[in-house]
Amino acid sequence: MSSFIALAVKRSILGTPVMKILKACLALLLILPHFSVSLVSANDLPIIGISTIKETVNDRRRNAKGDNFQAMLETQMAKVGRFRIMERVRVDEILAEQGLNNEFGDGKTANGGFNVGGVDYLVYGTITKLGQVKSAVSTGNFASAKLVTEMSVDLKVVDASTGEIRKAESVSASVKTASGVATGNFTNISGGSDPLSDVQRMAAKKAAALIATSIFPIEVIKGGSIIYLNYGSSILDSGDVLAVFEPGEDLIDETTGLNLGSEEKYLGKIEVTDSNDKFSKAKLLDGETPQKGSLVRILEKASEVRKSGGKAQEQKRGRKI
Numbered sequence: 001m002s003s004f005i006a007l008a009v010k011r012s013i014l015g016t017p018v019m020k021i022l023k024a025c026l027a028l029l030l031i032l033p034h035f036s037v038s039l040v041s042a043n044d045l046p047i048i049g050i051s052t053i054k055e056t057v058n059d060r061r062r063n064a065k066g067d068n069f070q071a072m073l074e075t076q077m078a079k080v081g082r083f084r085i086m087e088r089v090r091v092d093e094i095l096a097e098q099g100l101n102n103e104f105g106d107g108k109t110a111n112g113g114f115n116v117g118g119v120d121y122l123v124y125g126t127i128t129k130l131g132q133v134k135s136a137v138s139t140g141n142f143a144s145a146k147l148v149t150e151m152s153v154d155l156k157v158v159d160a161s162t163g164e165i166r167k168a169e170s171v172s173a174s175v176k177t178a179s180g181v182a183t184g185n186f187t188n189i190s191g192g193s194d195p196l197s198d199v200q201r202m203a204a205k206k207a208a209a210l211i212a213t214s215i216f217p218i219e220v221i222k223g224g225s226i227i228y229l230n231y232g233s234s235i236l237d238s239g240d241v242l243a244v245f246e247p248g249e250d251l252i253d254e255t256t257g258l259n260l261g262s263e264e265k266y267l268g269k270i271e272v273t274d275s276n277d278k279f280s281k282a283k284l285l286d287g288e289t290p291q292k293g294s295l296v297r298i299l300e301k302a303s304e305v306r307k308s309g310g311k312a313q314e315q316k317r318g319r320k321i
Contacts, residue, residue: 239302
């Protein structure tokens with residue numbers, strides 16, 4: 001700073017106003033902290049390693065699809081932008097060195113603990129369902145058939161330093177693969193080119209959303225007629241319907257000391273209207289206009305509604321049976 005002042009004095013002697021130099025120095029001092037904060041926050045992002053996604057059925061074709069799902073999950077997690085993803089080869093090397101492999105430790109490795117060097121969290125799981133379901137209706141000269149591809153995967157997020165399971169969830173996705181209608185002399189058949197990849201990509205996006213939002217919740221960053229959200233296209237799509245809550249007081253279990261969550265006030269529903277790489281825009285469907293800091297949860301994914309061929313659930317026209 002003294003050198004800047006010296007320069008200012010020197011320039012003032014040569015005819016340059018001192019105030020202009022001092023203002024420039026002050027602006028520089030105000031800008032520098034922002035650079036340091038952004039660098040620190042980037043370095044502080046959690047490091048995640050995605051281990052092998054296993055199959056419950058020993059089938060070559062399905063095991064290959066398990067590898068595909070792992071690659072898709074890695075891609076989606078990288079797109080989220082809130083983690084640093086360790087390369088798969090390096091994850092395998094670390095697990096082998098620590099003797100964890102697929103069991104993630106027995107309490108005897110890594111000096112009596114887990115302590116997987118260079119990783120904050122490990123993600124692993126098992127594909128429990130990957131197949132197709134057929135349904136058909138036939139009456140008189142009319143026949144209709146539908147083929148739906150379904151997938152379910154059980155995922156766990158493990159604290160790499162302690163081996164504690166921080167999150168355990170099941171993710172499911174389904175896609176209408178093909179459909180056909182025949183009546184009299186008319187027949188119409190439609191179908192996707194690679195339904196297994198479609199359903200896996202959908203499941204990978206839902207899994208990435210589950211992992212990311214469990215650590216960094218979806219929040220409103222700006223309210224108003226246009227509502228801005230802190231996640232982009234890696235998590236949210238145009239047409240997604242979301243529930244909005246106002247966070248309240250933390251709920252603590254006095255017996256165990258565990259934080260059970262917080263009280264929440266339901267504010268209403270919003271719909272995503274636009275989504276880019278960094279953030280999303282939404283509009284209010286019903287309820288109160290949310291303000292900055294309101295929490296958001298996904299109610300309905302537009303991609304699943306589109307893939308299923310219509311609304312998530314058709315309204316009954318008459319009395320329910």
